[in-house]
Amino acid sequence: MKQPVMWQELIAMVKHEVLPALGCTEPISLALASAIASEYLDKNNIRKIDAYVSPNLMKNGMGVTVPGTGMVGLPIAAAIGALGGDAHAGLEVLKNITPQQLAKAKKMLADNLVSVKIANNNKAIYSEANIYTDTDHVKVCIENAHTNVIAIVKNNVTLYKNKQNNQGGSQNHTIMNSLSVKSIYDFATNVDFEAIKFILDSAELNDALSQEGLRQAYGLSIAATLHQQTKTGLLADDLLSKVIIRTTAASDARMGGATLPAMSNSGSGNQGITATMPVVVVADYLEATQEQLARALVLSHTLAIYIHSKFPPLSALCAASTAAMGSAAGMAWLLGNGQYEPIDMAICSMIGDLTGIICDGASNSCAMKVSTSVASGFKAVLMALNRIRVTGKEGIVGDSVETSINNLGAIVSNSMKVTDLQIIDIMSHKA
Structure with missing residues (x-):
């Protein structure tokens, strides 16, 4: 039996809003930004990660354990996302990280190569990962929804821009x-x-x-x-x-x-x-x-x-x-x-x-x-x-x-x- 149009829209909405997620979605959003950024450069040559997040995302990422790491907070999310994240897995970005990748991420933190600061904007949800190698810099921005990528920039060249800037969320x-x-x-x-x-x-x-x-x-x-x-x-x-x-x-x-x-x-x-x-x-x-x-x-x-x-x-x-x-x-x-x-x-x-x-x-x-x-x-x-x-x-x-x-x-x-x-x-x- 054909469903009323409103019911079809409700089903589509539920499918969009009810999704598998590995770990708290705020640090996972930053991990995803890092994972996407690292797709555009040599992961084995990452020298530094600078991240910026909205105040609310900072609040929700400070005290939560990042799955598979045994560590709390946004810096480890940014590091392990860059080194072991699956850029195509959405909220399950960290599902396949390895002990070797985790060890390297922890070393980056110990060497003070990862920083996470509050972004100067009024967005409720905002994650920005800047990843540097000896030769390249890639910036990925996620805004308004935990997986809504709005920009990918490499060496000051815009590779992707979401012109509609979909608000995301219900x-x-x-x-x-x-x-x-x-x-x-x-x-x-x-x-x-x-x-x-x-x-x-x-x-x-x-x-x-x-x-x-x-x-x-x-x-x-x-x-x-x-x-x-x-x-x-x-x-x-x-x-x-x-x-x-x-x-x-x-x-x-x-x-x-x-x-x-x-x-x-x-x-x-x-x-x-x-x-x-x-x-x-x-x-x-x-x-x-x-x-x-x-x-x-x-x-x-x-x-x-x-x-x-x-x-x-x-x-x-x-x-x-x-x-x-x-x-x-x-x-x-x-x-x-x-x-x-x-x-x-x-x-x-x-x-x-x-x-x-x-x-x-x-x-x-x-x-x-x-x-x-x-x-x-x-x-x-x-x-x-x-x-x-x-x-x-x-x-x-x-x-x-x-x-x-x-x-x-x-x-x-x-x-x-x-x-x-x-x-x-x-x-x-x-x-």
Whole structure:
């Protein structure tokens, strides 16, 4: 059956925004710029790397482990991207690095041959890699989206320029203006199953990352700690605990440098994990069919993209919180027998609960924010199943879910700009 044009556009948007990513996407964006630059010169003769990134990208790259390196920060991302990155692999740029390449990258850092500074621009996402050999200099610039190359320059000669300068990200999808939570629900509930089966890949990738996070110690080992306490009796081994533990385990592994990809959402692995794993856990609990899982996942991921489109690509709000609004919708759809009302109510309650969790850069502690967000989502779903929600008379929550989402978007896009500047100032002085 031919799908309505709007549904076809939604499927294309989800495919564009839900992608495999190895490691935190901010340092990976710089690694990709370096990898592309090194394609245009002799990798064995690299003498120096100078990189420039936007303030938000600096914030999100300072404290996170770069996969396969065991090291934290943007300098190692720039170096290993140049020496071992796959320029054609997008967000999986570091999937094939070797120990020899890593050793050489670490030596470049030890010899102070790699610098990363804040760029003098107002872009939320910007990565610029300048790589020098004895004879050549190549500059690659990525802007507005983590893989959106806007310029490649070699020895002052422009080899590539993106004249359209595609904004990238969910804000660039024109369909956003005509969407609503209800229209996304109608799409997820009624779209042909075969057209959305691809979303099941998010369950496979992120569940594998979750299992890895419980198998080995990564980051702050939050999930492993909680799992251990279910055996002592300090924490119940119930569905809520399973949702928190299995989701957080994937974030532990991702932020702790595991060399497995996450299925990302809106350019973020943690958002992809948060939009996926609670739905997977509830589907397992209910012994749902693959079709039911796919519909719940496409509802979750599409709503996460839609809500995130109301904000700047990077901001002072922890976007795991809004991705959890997507997974709350997916859980509500599964537990509420496919009804719309619990979805609407759960999102409103979460906006009344989670708003204000700040993003203070990508780090191991992101897994704590993920666990908080999905716990809020599960709580909001249970309230919604009893037809209870934070009402329009309370705080920033409106009478309708659309008003509530727009109110949150206004706070993030306007008031929290000052918050973001303060966070970056604090972090830069720590560095």
